[in-house]
Amino acid sequence: MKEPLRMEAALDDQTAVGYLAGTEGAEQELEASDAAVSFLSSIEPAELQKCVFADSLVTVSEGGRDLGEFNAAVEFAHRGQPCMMLHAQSQGAIDDCPCGTTVTVYLTTDLEVLEEDHHEYVKLKGHSVDKRCHMVQREGQMVIRKVTTVGEEVTEESISYPMSVLRGLVTEGSSLLLMRLMALRKKVPENMTFVSLDQGLHIIHTSFRELDQKQLEVGAELLEVFGVERIIHSVEGSPSTWQCYYLDDGHLASRVQVGSPVTMRLLELPSKTEKVDFKKIPLVWEEDMQMRSKFLDRKEELKADHSSYLRKHPEIRALVSDFLQLLLLRKPDDVFLFTRQYFTSFVSRCPPEPNPEAQSL
Structure with a gap:
């Protein structure tokens, strides 16, 4: 050509x-x-x-x-x-x-x-x-x-x-x-x-x-x-x-x-009796001013709520930081198994939940 x-x-x-x-x-x-x-x-x-x-x-x-x-x-x-x-x-x-x-x-x-x-x-x-x-x-x-x-x-x-x-x-x-x-x-x-x-x-x-x-x-x-x-x-x-x-x-x-x-x-x-086939128009919310405004408002509301929760519980950051540090040091092949074993260890530290059936005796 x-x-x-x-x-x-x-x-x-x-x-x-x-x-x-x-x-x-x-x-x-x-x-x-x-x-x-x-x-x-x-x-x-x-x-x-x-x-x-x-x-x-x-x-x-x-x-x-x-x-x-x-x-x-x-x-x-x-x-x-x-x-x-x-x-x-x-x-x-x-x-x-x-x-x-x-x-x-x-x-x-x-x-x-x-x-x-x-x-x-x-x-x-x-x-x-x-x-x-x-x-x-x-x-x-x-x-x-x-x-x-x-x-x-x-x-x-x-x-x-x-x-x-x-x-x-x-x-x-x-x-x-x-x-x-x-x-x-x-x-x-x-x-x-x-x-x-x-x-x-x-x-x-x-x-x-x-x-x-x-x-x-x-x-x-x-x-x-x-x-x-x-x-x-x-x-x-x-x-x-x-x-x-x-x-x-x-x-x-x-x-x-x-x-x-x-x-x-x-x-x-x-x-x-000809009927018009109205196709559903896909919603592009990013281009709709009203919906985009609602999205941004809700986004800021959630960010503020999440930030407030993290401030009240600083142990979350320490827990996640320790986990990531150990994960990168060990570099396990099975990340899911490692994660389950890591967080299972915290179960023993939690007080046992009350047994409703035992309380009724």
Whole structure:
């Protein structure tokens, strides 16, 4: 395998401006619109509760041939703080070449990205293409690492953006939950422009708009569906456009990239009795301020109590000190046997306990 090619960059607030549009010396920083930022800040916990469910679609060609499947699920999680987790996966084959995409993202309740892992691959005849991108918030920065493997050639890219220039960031993972929220509200406000990252890790604009309602056949029923369009801009190429349609309850009914012969669609209506499997979130007490405070208080209370007892019984320290000194001098192979024999000798020094049966005679 060839040696990896590497490109590393760290951007502060000032130098980032020149990189935001993919060219040095750019005069205007790309920003999310006020409407987009306002939408994120308006999200209520009750709305997120309604988003906790799974979608499952099939991927079909224009001729109706089954090519694969698409799944997306949202659940509550914990990543240093209570948050939302979305996991989506698309897999199948195009022209008999296996391909797939997997994304897992952890989000705050206002959809700020805490961490995301994005993986996509295509297994072509003769060689494969594999792309992995991982981003994580760390000390006020969004640290991003991308590894691209084409055949045997590996390219690594690393970059770090200040969170101040990523206000209103929408990623592949967070966009799925964002559109689910829009569908539940049955409204996409005007001028919904967010910032995102393209394949070259440049900051770009991503915009959303409401589509005209239409009827879609799901199973044996013809239903009214709500549409949301996402336009992903790019510095290095043409924009890509995705159109998604949703049922009244927020379930995804159709998903397609404009210009692609492949469509993802819902075959059957979700069960009305569908139950959400709420996984138990592990308790990380060290990161819970209230529980950590109680732990520290209790710890100090026990230390004070133990210290007080040792002061009242100085013979404990002398006893333990003598035992350790003898143990280190003898260095017995069986420490447990030695310890039992050592402390058994003190039993004979203790006065016999009164016999209750003898006292009753």
